[in-house]
Amino acid sequence: MRWLLVILALSLAPFKAAAEDRLVRLHAPEALIETGLFDYILPRFTLKHRVRVELVGTPDEADMTLGTDGQPLFDGPGQTWAMQVKSPDHDGTATLADWLTGDIGRNTVLAYAPEGDPLFSKAEPAKRETAAVELSGDPQLGLRVSQAKCTRCHVVEDSNRMSGIGSTPSFSVLRSLPDWEQRFAAFYVLNPHPSFTQIAEVTPPFDETRPSPIVPVHMTLDEVEAVLSYVAGMAAADLGAPLQHQ
Template identity: 55%
Template sequence: MVRLSFLYPIRPERAALNFTGVRAALSFAGVPALLHWIRTAAAGRAALIPVLVLWLLTVGSPGQAEDRLVRLAVPQALVETGFLKHLLPRFSLKTQVRIELVTPGEAAEAAFSDVPKGTPVFQDVAALWHMQVLDGAHPGTARFVDWLGSDVGARTITAYAPDGVQMFTLPQITTEVEEEIVFEGDAMKGQDLSRSKCGRCHAVAEDMRMTDIGSTPSFFVLRALPDWDYRFQAFYALNPHPSFTQVADVTEPFPADRPSPIVPVAMTLDELEAILAYVSSLTPADLGAPLQHQ
């Protein structure tokens, strides 16, 4: 900014003429051209030109200009929709940040892509478009991201409707709902079976926490594991169970030369289903936060 002070009054029409020259000089060439204009004007109109005292308070730096230019890498397919001619000028009008389109692979601060990398910002019938921030420290890029996520940005995206047909919508992100596992067995019967068939090693109920083998996880701990249902459904195939477990119509008899080292655990598939129903009703143990590896 350049501040001008008059040390003595001049006629208004002359002041207007002089300020026009000042503005022109600053617009096209900055302060050096302004000083040249003053010297030239003073030589021709010494009696009419006031003495100007210039204070250079602030001068825009190249860095400030760069902050207001964002290079955006965009594939040709998106350019050809005409959507960016609708979107980008409205952003620039609002923020005074200019967007320059470049080809993917060229130097850029941000990129639009149909590859799932970055943040989904809009979609059409062909693709879900993502914005990837390549220079997170660039102020103009940050403003573009904020604007796209704002209500104004959302309305601008959805307002593009050439020939009355809306071409782009906000991203439709589907959240997978975890399906609840339901076992149809008798949970009460499953509790009794768990006590009689599994209780010799595992704590299967609250009143058995001090009667299990210390190195064997309780049913509450096993229930807290993400794959607990698989572990229970296939327990007879997971060590150490194969050496002493028999499930009717599923497992092979013990080899004659390798009998069970302990009293075998024998059950049917219906009994296993009842145990699964019981375990599914247990409150999982709190295992705390996952381990953080350094």
């Protein structure tokens, strides 16, 4: 008889595991529970995915928590509610997380309006703080280097507005681009510069079989940084206005 019970228990183990995968233990603060949101959204989720959700009393018991920490889901009343997945390998929890962050789950939450007006709204993305980059180069040196080594192709400033190559953008036009800093900081790897530019201790020598097609431009990293500092302080071209120079 004992062996029969053991065999029966072993045969039922996969079904028990499957049942566990279909049960998600969710913890949320009373303030959120009292809104009635879960009575509205969880039956809809269960009907769609055949995964049952049980509210538990403490975060330690939970596969997922809703609170102030984690991935923002929705706003209101009075705060942003975020999701933390504590059992990422649990199939049911992964299904619930996908539903809450997907269009159907999000729209279900936003549709909850117990008194006629929606109680929740889409969470606003957190604003990222961008650290300002301090440039230590000498702008005056940057101007001199630019005048000496860049005016063959570019208009650097008003004094050489009649020179340069017409199809090549001026420094002020380049300064107006969102990625101007990256362009100037690494200009020597952007075409056509690699074919005729050498940065001391950075770029490899020209291939002897492919010499520079024009008189090479030789610069140091200090000079590159100086040019970057000069361009940082110049006025960007207004691309919405008629161009005064190219």
